[in-house]
Amino acid sequence: MKRIGNIYDKISSLKNLEVADNKARKGKLKSYGVQKHTKIQSENLRKLHEVLEKCEYKTSSYDIFKIYEPKEREIYRLPYYPDRIIHHALMNYLESIWVSIFIKDTYACVKNRGIHSAAKKLKSQLRNHKSETKYCLKMDIKKFYPSIDQSILKTIIRRKIKDKKVLIILDEIIDSVPNGVPIGNYLSQFFANLYLTYFDHWLKETHRVRFYFRYADDIVILSSDKKYLHSLRVIISNYITIKLNLKLKKNWQVFPVDKRGIDFLGYVFFSTHTLIRKSIKRKFCKVYFRLLAKNASEEYIQRRVCAWLGWLKHCDSKNLMTNILKVYMKSNSVFNKPSTFENRGDGTYFYNYNIIESTKQETEDSQPIQSFDYDQIIINGEPTYSKIVSGIVRSNYSSSKEIALINNYNRYLLDNTLSKYHDEYSEYLTYVSNVKQFVKQDCADNAVLIDD
Numbered sequence: 001m002k003r004i005g006n007i008y009d010k011i012s013s014l015k016n017l018e019v020a021d022n023k024a025r026k027g028k029l030k031s032y033g034v035q036k037h038t039k040i041q042s043e044n045l046r047k048l049h050e051v052l053e054k055c056e057y058k059t060s061s062y063d064i065f066k067i068y069e070p071k072e073r074e075i076y077r078l079p080y081y082p083d084r085i086i087h088h089a090l091m092n093y094l095e096s097i098w099v100s101i102f103i104k105d106t107y108a109c110v111k112n113r114g115i116h117s118a119a120k121k122l123k124s125q126l127r128n129h130k131s132e133t134k135y136c137l138k139m140d141i142k143k144f145y146p147s148i149d150q151s152i153l154k155t156i157i158r159r160k161i162k163d164k165k166v167l168i169i170l171d172e173i174i175d176s177v178p179n180g181v182p183i184g185n186y187l188s189q190f191f192a193n194l195y196l197t198y199f200d201h202w203l204k205e206t207h208r209v210r211f212y213f214r215y216a217d218d219i220v221i222l223s224s225d226k227k228y229l230h231s232l233r234v235i236i237s238n239y240i241t242i243k244l245n246l247k248l249k250k251n252w253q254v255f256p257v258d259k260r261g262i263d264f265l266g267y268v269f270f271s272t273h274t275l276i277r278k279s280i281k282r283k284f285c286k287v288y289f290r291l292l293a294k295n296a297s298e299e300y301i302q303r304r305v306c307a308w309l310g311w312l313k314h315c316d317s318k319n320l321m322t323n324i325l326k327v328y329m330k331s332n333s334v335f336n337k338p339s340t341f342e343n344r345g346d347g348t349y350f351y352n353y354n355i356i357e358s359t360k361q362e363t364e365d366s367q368p369i370q371s372f373d374y375d376q377i378i379i380n381g382e383p384t385y386s387k388i389v390s391g392i393v394r395s396n397y398s399s400s401k402e403i404a405l406i407n408n409y410n411r412y413l414l415d416n417t418l419s420k421y422h423d424e425y426s427e428y429l430t431y432v433s434n435v436k437q438f439v440k441q442d443c444a445d446n447a448v449l450i451d452d
Contacts, residue, residue, distance in 0.1 A: 003158075007093050008165035012052035017045050020088035024080065024186075032420060033080030048082045057169055059083060059176035065400035074146075076182030087186040090169070097160060098190060103200045108216040109189040115265045116314050118215055119274070122264070125211055125222065126257065126271045133211055133222035133271070136262050137229040139252035141240065144217035145188060146180035148195050149245040153181070156194060192216060199240065207232070213264070220264050222257070229254045266311060273316040284308040294373045338374060340442050341383055349379040351388050353438065385443045385450040392435050397428065 010016060021041070025034050037044055051057050063077040078084060099110060107118040126133050141147070157170055173187055181188040196214065203209045203221075209232070211222035223229050233252060240246040261268035261275070268275045276284075284305065291301045302309075337357070342350035355374040377391040397405070405428050408421035443450050 003160060003162040004097055005162045008163050011089055011093050011166065012049065014045060014049045016089050016092055017048055017052075017085060020085050020092055021045060023092075024084045024088045028080070031080065033084075037081040044081055045085075048085065051082070052086075052169075055165055055168060057082070057086060057172065059173055062176070062182065063404075065404060067398075067400065073183055075184040076177065077184050084186060086169075087173075090166075090187065091190065094161070094166075095190065098194050098197075101160060102193065102197050103204055105204070105212050106193060106197070106200055106214045108214075109193055115215070118213055119265050119267055119269075119314055122213055122220070122262070122269055123274055126269060129211070130271050132224045134224050134257060135222065135226045135229055135254060136257050137219075137221040137223070137233055137252070137254050138262065138264065139219050139233065139236075139248050141217040142247045142249045143180075144246070145183050145192060147246055148180045148192065150174050150180070152244060153191060153195055156198065159198075189216075195244065199244065202239065203236070207235070215265060218264065220262060226254060226256075267315055274314075276311055276315050280308070280311060284311075338376075340446055341448065344378075347381060349383045350376055351379055351383060351391070351442075352376050353392070353442065383448050385439060385448065388439050388443070388448075389432075389436055392439070393432055396431070402428075 021037075028034050060079050060083050065075055065077070067073050067075055078087075102110060105121075107113040107115070153174060154167075154171060158167065161167060161170075173185075174181065174191070176182075181191045193216070196217070200212075200214060203212055209221055213220040221229065221232065223232075233248075233254065237248050240248065257269070258271055261270045263277060266277050266280055268277060287308075288301070288305055291304060296304075338350075338352040338355060340352055340355075342352065344350060352374045353376075357373075375392075377388070377395055379387050379391060381387075405421075405425050408418070409425040412418045412421040412425075440450060442448070
C-alpha cells in the first residue's frame, strides 16, 4: 500500500489555512469564537502559519460538558481559533486519502453518502435479494469513541501516512485526551471511521460478507442463513477484541427481517416497505401538534418540521401527515382553556403556563376559531413550587448550560473585558426570577405547596 508523504507544507500553507477558515466558519458566523477571530483574522492566520512552520502547535484546553440526547454523552469542545481551523486544514488533504481506503458500504462522515444513501442501498438489497437477506445480524460497539485505543489508531494512521510532521500533529491531537477520541472534535469522526476501515476490509475480502452496512459503529449484516450470522458474530467479536481492543454491546441481535424489521438509521426496514422509527415519529407528532395548538403560520410550521419531512420522503409514511391532521381535528383539547394543573392519572401532572387565548380565521367565509396557546411541563409526583420552577428552568437551560453560564461568569469576574458572559448570566438570573414570580402566584391560586 502506497504511503503518502510530503504534504505538511501544503497543509500548513497560508492559502490552505484561509480555505480551512472559510470551511470551519460555515453555519457558525454568529458564534462568539468566530466573531472574535474575524476581528483580527489576517493576523491570526499569519500567526497560526508561523506556529505550524515551527511545528509548535499544541491543542487548546477543551470545554467539556454533557448532553442527554437521548443517552448521556460527554462532549469535548475546542476553541474556534486555532484548533477548529487546524482540524479543517488537515482534513483538506487527509480526507481524500482516507476516504480512498474506505469500503463503499461505510456511510458515516463520507461525502455524498450519509444516512439516506445507506437507507436507499439497504432498501434495494432487501427488495432485490429477498431470499439472501432473510435474516439480520445487528450490533454496535460498546462506548466506541471513548474506547478507541490510541496506540492502535496511530498505527492505523501510519499505514497510509508517512509524513513525519503530519504524524506529529495528528499524535498531538490524539494525545490531547487521556483515552479514546473525544466526541465533538471535528477530527474524531474521521478517526473513528478510519479505526474500523481495515475491519471492514477483513469482513468483505476475507469472509466475503456481501450484505454489509456500517454507519459509525452501528453494523448490519444480512444473510439467508441464521446459523451463519451467529457464527459470524462470534468471529467478529474475537476480531474487534483482539485486533482493536473493543467490545461489542451485549444487545446484539439475530432475527428474521420481515418479522421485526431492521431498526437502523432512524428507520425500520422490511423487505416490502420502510417505516420511520417510532421515537422519531412521536417527536415529530409532538412538535407538530404543539405548533398547531399555537396557531403557528403554515410557513413557520414548515420551517420547524422540514427535517422530519426529509425523513418521511425516504420511507413509506406518505399518509402520516394526513392521519395526524385527522387526529388533530378530532381532538378539541386545544380549543378549551387548559387547567393550570392536570392530573394525568399515572402519578404525574401537567403544569400549563403562559396560557394565552388566540383567535384564528382560516378563510374569509369561515367562522373564527378560538384556541389557547400555552407551554407545558410534566411534574413527577405531587406538584410543588420547587419542582415546577426547576422543571421550567431545565426545559430552557440544561444543567450543562447552567454550569457553563456560571463558569463563564466566573471567567468574567477575572477578566472584565468578557462582558458577553456577564450579560448572558444576567439574562439567566432575570429569567429564573420571572419564572419564580408567576409560578408562586399559580401555586397560591391552586393551593399548591410553596416549599422554597
